Amino acid sequence: MKLIILENYSQASEWAAKYIRNRIVQFGPGPGRFFTLGLPTGLPRDHPESYHSFMWNNFFKHIDISPENVHILDGNAPDLQAECDAFEEKIKAAGGIELFVGGIGPDGHIAFNEPGSSLVSRTRVKTLAMDTILANARFFDGDLSKVPTMALTVGVGTVMDAREVMILITGAHKAFALYKAIEDGVNHMWTVSAFQQHLNTVFVCDEDATLELKVKTVKYFKGLMLVHNKLVEPLYSMKEMGAQRSQSKKPYSD
Amino acid sequence: MPSNKSVSDAPIVQFTNCRILRDHQLQREDLWVREGKILNPEKLFFDEKGSADIQLDCKDSIITPGFIDVQINGGFGVDFSLATDDFKAGIDLVSQKILSHGVTSFCPTLVTSPPSVYHQVLPQISVRNGGAHGAGVLGAHLEGPFISKEKKGAHPEHCLRTFEAGAFQDLLATYGTLDCVRIVTLAPEMRRSSEVIQELTKKGICVSLGHSVANLSQAEEAVQHGATFITHLFNAMLPFHHRDPGIVGLLTSDKIPAGRRVFYGMISDGIHTNPAALRIAHRAHPKGLVLVTDAIAGMGLAPGRHTLGQQVVEIDGLNTYIAGTKTLSGSVATMDTCVRHFQEATGCSVETALEAASLHPAQLLGIEHKKGTLNYDSDADFLMLNDNLYVQATYIAGEEVWRQDASGM
Numbered sequence: 001m002k003l004i005i006l007e008n009y010s011q012a013s014e015w016a017a018k019y020i021r022n023r024i025v026q027f028g029p030g031p032g033r034f035f036t037l038g039l040p041t042g043l044p045r046d047h048p049e050s051y052h053s054f055m056w057n058n059f060f061k062h063i064d065i066s067p068e069n070v071h072i073l074d075g076n077a078p079d080l081q082a083e084c085d086a087f088e089e090k091i092k093a094a095g096g097i098e099l100f101v102g103g104i105g106p107d108g109h110i111a112f113n114e115p116g117s118s119l120v121s122r123t124r125v126k127t128l129a130m131d132t133i134l135a136n137a138r139f140f141d142g143d144l145s146k147v148p149t150m151a152l153t154v155g156v157g158t159v160m161d162a163r164e165v166m167i168l169i170t171g172a173h174k175a176f177a178l179y180k181a182i183e184d185g186v187n188h189m190w191t192v193s194a195f196q197q198h199l200n201t202v203f204v205c206d207e208d209a210t211l212e213l214k215v216k217t218v219k220y221f222k223g224l225m226l227v228h229n230k231l232v233e234p235l236y237s238m239k240e241m242g243a244q245r246s247q248s249k250k251p252y253s254d
Numbered sequence: 255m256p257s258n259k260s261v262s263d264a265p266i267v268q269f270t271n272c273r274i275l276r277d278h279q280l281q282r283e284d285l286w287v288r289e290g291k292i293l294n295p296e297k298l299f300f301d302e303k304g305s306a307d308i309q310l311d312c313k314d315s316i317i318t319p320g321f322i323d324v325q326i327n328g329g330f331g332v333d334f335s336l337a338t339d340d341f342k343a344g345i346d347l348v349s350q351k352i353l354s355h356g357v358t359s360f361c362p363t364l365v366t367s368p369p370s371v372y373h374q375v376l377p378q379i380s381v382r383n384g385g386a387h388g389a390g391v392l393g394a395h396l397e398g399p400f401i402s403k404e405k406k407g408a409h410p411e412h413c414l415r416t417f418e419a420g421a422f423q424d425l426l427a428t429y430g431t432l433d434c435v436r437i438v439t440l441a442p443e444m445r446r447s448s449e450v451i452q453e454l455t456k457k458g459i460c461v462s463l464g465h466s467v468a469n470l471s472q473a474e475e476a477v478q479h480g481a482t483f484i485t486h487l488f489n490a491m492l493p494f495h496h497r498d499p500g501i502v503g504l505l506t507s508d509k510i511p512a513g514r515r516v517f518y519g520m521i522s523d524g525i526h527t528n529p530a531a532l533r534i535a536h537r538a539h540p541k542g543l544v545l546v547t548d549a550i551a552g553m554g555l556a557p558g559r560h561t562l563g564q565q566v567v568e569i570d571g572l573n574t575y576i577a578g579t580k581t582l583s584g585s586v587a588t589m590d591t592c593v594r595h596f597q598e599a600t601g602c603s604v605e606t607a608l609e610a611a612s613l614h615p616a617q618l619l620g621i622e623h624k625k626g627t628l629n630y631d632s633d634a635d636f637l638m639l640n641d642n643l644y645v646q647a648t649y650i651a652g653e654e655v656w657r658q659d660a661s662g663m
Contacts, residue, residue, distance in 0.1 A: 052296070052300050053296065056295075056296040056299060056300070057296075060299060061284070061295060061296075061299075066305060067299045067300070067302075067303035067304065067305060068303050070299075070300075072300075
């Protein structure tokens with residue numbers, strides 16, 4: 001695991017963005033060679049704050065992605081389990097997920113894999129924990145009865161199959177979950193802990209999120225920042241892609 | 255990028271690198287247009303899996319809905335109150351020239367005239383969409399002849415009329431036809447005005463109060479019968495008085511029927527209204543302010559003498575008076591000048607100034623579902639402005655119909 005500790009939310013976001021950019025550029029995508037980015041799913045389709053609107057406004061409208069290269073789990077599909085199975089097939093057909101970027105819930109969940117989810121689960125319909133429903137109430141005018149109680153989600157196992165996983169954790173309210181995820185054992189009550197058994201995981205967090213970690217852990221990883229920052233500097237661009245391809249992808253390994 | 259559209263094959267244009275006026279704010283968003291209408295890019299992306307065919311870099315321009323001028327008497331030598339042989343050509347000329355002022359829709363206005371003029375001219379005015387040929391015609395604005403003698407302003411006294419004999423029938427006989435009439439300005443203190451106002455409102459014609467000595471109660475009664483506009487506030491009406499605010503009092507009246515809004519036109523050329531008065535009106539009732547030019551034939555031409563219906567007017571700089579008098583008669587201001595002057599004089603936000611010339615006139619005429627905004631599915635009539643609110647390009651139905659460098663105007 002690489003634990004990247006930045007001072008605040010903006011810096012953590014920027015570091016993560018630069019890292020993802022470098023990863024995409026170094027991958028050298030082109031016609032027939034797609035960089036498959038995995039993201040966790042969210043709210044149902046027909047809501048103004050729907051996941052589709054969220055993704056459009058925060059991501060898709062800012063980039064030049066072709067709509068046919070966007071695959072979002074459809075919560076309105078007639079046969080939900082078939083939709084989930086088809087999604088897994090699409091991932092396989094795309095050559096697997098190159099990089100999965102996700103956050104963590106205060107209860108340590110990744111995507112909607114709530115406490116108790118199998119650590120080898122696949123894409124499926126999942127019941128939501130009360131905490132998650134409460135957290136989502138703000139999207140439904142605070143009316144708990146309107147918040148969906150189920151969601152389609154990629155499974156822990158699905159994410160584990162990605163070649164690299166990046167988890168973004170910011171804020172003091174996530175601190176305990178981060179502690180459980182990286183300093184305690186692998187446990188299905190804190191599903192993010194599953195990534196302790198993944199070859200390539202990057203946790204990007206801000207100072208507040210480290211509040212429950214051992215001072216020793218924080219000092220160790222902060223000390224590695226000089227080395228970790230080489231992953232984001234220099235910042236590569238697609239135009240220079242040809243020249244960089246000959247260099248090795250990473251200057252060191254975990 | 256190939257587009258794959260299930261709804262329509264028409265080309266999709268994406269205007270990028272711009273700030274658009276939407277939801278009363280300038281937002282950094284792209285503007286998408288297809289088949290002459292503003293397109294919802296999110297629906298295009300997810301439902302149709304489509305994308306843009308053409309992307310245009312707007313170089314950080316401001317994109318605003320096109321301006322709508324509901325009171326313009328002519329321009330460039332053309333006088334809409336003159337029954338000439340080539341009247342239609344006159345409308346065409348003005349509609350084409352005002353594109354450079356940012357006007358994409360307008361109401362050709364006729365001042366008080368003899369019935370013969372109305373009978374000859376009105377059948378030649380038709381509601382039509384704008385395009386490369388010029389701004390769209392929304393319908394005629396008939397200012398008079400049913401107005402007050404005391405407040406006739408530049409209107410010829412011998413043509414003034416009343417409708418106390420036959421009310422609406424008198425009005426219809428005077429004008430000859432009401433097809434393609436969008437707004438009628440009249441003085442509500444005239445006898446039987448309530449019946450006339452009701453009848454006009456029933457026909458979907460906007461009734462405006464102006465050139466009148468009405469007091470506040472008479473004005474309120476007119477509003478209750480359907481009047482929704484005030485023609486050039488402050489001008490040609492009784493001045494505000496603290497015990498009887500007159501028509502001006504409508505801005506803060508509590509007798510306006512629920513759900514209705516009274517709009518008022520203002521000529522913000524720096525001459526018709528003192529900036530302080532403009533500010534008072536704006537602060538009292540900001541959502542009702544509609545910028546109009548009240549432009550006359552001399553607009554766009556060199557100073558000198560021109561006609562305004564039956565009268566001769568003299569232009570000296572920005573001032574336009576009845577020849578030999580100090581009576582103001584229309585203006586030579588252009589709509590974009592009015593927008594800039596309004597913004598400077600009131601210190602209001604750019605968004606407010608732009609909406610006073612686009613959203614508010616559209617709301618007045620009840621057409622805001624398709625004009626006056628950049629909302630999805632609205633007509634794609636819009637302008638590109640620089641930061642100083644000078645028009646750089648004009649678009650109607652998504653097509654560029656005027657550009658700054660091309661014509662050099």
